[in-house]
Amino acid sequence: MAATHEVFNQPTPLADTNLFSANRALQDALRLNAPGLATDRLQALGALVGSAAMQDHARLANVHTPELRTHDRQGHRIDEVEFHPAYHALMAAATGAGLHGTPYASEEQATGHAHTQRAAAFMLFTELEPSILCPISMTYAVTPALRDNPAIYADWAPKLAAQAYDPALKLWRDKPGVTMGMGMTEKQGGSDVRANTTQAVLDGQDEWGARYRLAGHKWFFSAPMCDAFLVLAQAPGGLSCFFLPRVLPDGSRNGLRIQRLKDKLGNKANASSEVEFDGASAWLVGEEGRGVPQILAMGTMTRLDCALGTSGLMRQALSQAMHHTAQRQAFGKPLMEHALMQNVLADLAIESEAACALSIRLARTFDQQSDAREQLLSRVLTPIAKFWICKRGSLFAQEAMECLGGNGYVEEGGEGVLARIYREMPVNSIWEGAGNIMALDLLRAMRKGDVTEALMQELAPARGQHAALDRMIDAVPTLLDVQANESAARTLARDVALTVQGALLAQTAPAAVFGAFCDSRLATRHDVFGTLGSGADIHAIIERARPH
The missing domain is CATH 2.40.110.20 (Butyryl-CoA Dehydrogenase, subunit A; domain 2)
Incomplete structure (x- = not known):
């Protein structure tokens, strides 16, 4: 008698892969924004966060959620939160990788790329979707603010930059x-x-x-x-x-x-x-x-992490979709070999790479704060990047989940990370200012200096490489003038984000990715994933983005 339950046509989990070595978009973004950066630490981190063991920690930390203990058994007020050991393992790994206050250490700053390297590492760690990076991000943001109290900064800064973790409540x-x-x-x-x-x-x-x-x-x-x-x-x-x-x-x-x-x-x-x-x-x-000016300064840095975090989640969602569709058979061949699925995957790959390019470029501005133009760009690009990348995140995660069908909607197993990613996406859009706050912040930033000149210099290297991008670049001065009002501020943020992304991809991405981005996002308005035109080199785009 035949067995009643035979498991077949189920993809293997995506585990024990190096997330950095497989991410060509991130590597190319670093070559542009941090030339000469040694990537050995990123390679090591990529292997760590791509491991099955770390993926299991991320799953367990999300399944066994924190519990509040207001009093001890004798009735004393303690106000403590109890975490699963997996949470502490993740926190130890994140601090060990220097994702918190480490970029402010003098030896880190000596490289000239401390914040950019930390940004790349933050993106890699986010691919786990561990949900533990909030304290890491806040530590990164508040460390420089403590300089306004030199005595506290002298005592606390070395501990905030230390690559060590101790969860105990003690002095x-x-x-x-x-x-x-x-x-x-x-x-x-x-x-x-x-x-x-x-x-x-x-x-x-x-x-x-x-x-x-x-x-x-x-x-x-x-x-x-x-x-x-x-x-x-x-x-x-x-x-x-x-x-x-x-x-x-x-x-x-x-x-x-x-x-x-x-x-x-x-x-x-x-x-x-x-x-x-x-x-x-x-x-x-x-x-x-x-207090408010100090909060705005800290908010700029946490908003960077919102863009970085969403970019990392996009990359993992894309990797899961590609890994699944390469193995899952439907209608006589792997899903990835069906033309319509290829269009969706390629379109997601373009979105992911554009988000990565803008996020890493923004991080570079924090390494070059002595340059007045970079300082202005950090103030302007921060709300633009957070607004647009985070707005695209939830749509991206939903489309990636659809590539897996019902398997993507289920929490358990390696592919269950997609459900976590989908639920995590809105927090980056809402936290530290939702879309309207970002649009208004962009308008405030535009009053701080010659934003038009700074952006035009940023866009100049991409001129002449695509007609649609040239039209957008030429339109930027008018956009900054006509749309610089509250009712049009979201449109302004979107249009400038797309233009800057196009200009960055012209310098970091192969022709297939750059051309398809400009055709689908600039020449026409992109309203749904999987609608790339017939001229897109879909196979080249997919091959570049595949996680192996």
Whole structure:
């Protein structure tokens, strides 16, 4: 009698591959933006995050979600979040790879490409979709802000840059490495941080400067087990930035009360919370009344990570789709050999490469902040990149999931990462300012200098390589003039993003990718994946993007 259950035509998991060596788009973006960069560390990280063991950690950290422990068994208030061991393994790997404050270490900065290299590493790590990178990203963003309190910076900066992880709640000086978070939004304000009601009352002076007592709340307080946070509160001089550690210098726990953890759509492994400050001690960072400018500076860096994170998720979704369709048979041949599937895969590959090119270019601006034009570009390209790349992310993940059919919709197994990716995509679009906030931020950035001149210089190397791109480049001055108003700001962000992506692909991508991008995104308006024209060299595009 024949067996009733035989498993066949099921693809093997995509595991134990080097995510860096397989990513030609990322390698070429680095050649343009970080010439001469040694990639041995990226090769090692690519092998690590592509391993089955790390994939299992990412799965377990998302399945066994954080749990809040407000009190111990004797009734003492402890306000701790308990994580699965896989979470800690991922955090140790991320800090070990220097994804947090390490780019600010002098030996890292000496390379001239510290932020660009870190950006590439962040993208590779995101391919796991581990949901643990929020504290890593916040540590990266807040480390330079601490310079506005030299005493705190002197004590904490070495620990923030250390490639070490210790999850225990204990005094900073007793730990090999520390992490930091941010607490800005309140339930009545959201993105309107000026509506904050948390109050700060001066409580004395010590070795860290002016010390205050905080009373109030935060509605979204991500990664509450970080060692310290930068928070906003109303001081006598206005909305100000404060340094709030979990453990005080005398070893006691600060008055930070975790009320509950958020039940989120995705980002499951990361604990996001609501907290109250019960007379919590905090130290002023910068001047009273200067909280918003400091937040904007930190927001620029976390928004970079939103673009990087989405680009990494795109790459993994594409790899999963290609790996599956190369093996799965349907109607007499592998799915990848069907013309319509090839069109979809090639179109996704183009989108992924364009996102990678723009994200790495943006990261380069942080390595060149002494250059006035690069400084201006970082201010302008940040909202553009976050707006457009993150807006495309959810659509991208859905299309990649469709390539797997029902298998893509199922959580378990190696291909289950696509369901996690789909649920994770919106967080990068929403966190640190949703689409409207980014569009408005672009308008503010345009008032900071000669944006037109900076962008035209950026686009100049691509002139003459495609008629549609030339038309877009020629139109940029008019776009920046006519669309520089609130109602048209989203259109402006999209059009400039596409133009810059086209110009970058002209310098990093082969003709097949560059030509198809310009034909499908610039010559015509791209409304759905899988609609590349007959002139696209689909086979060349797919071969470049395949994960092996």
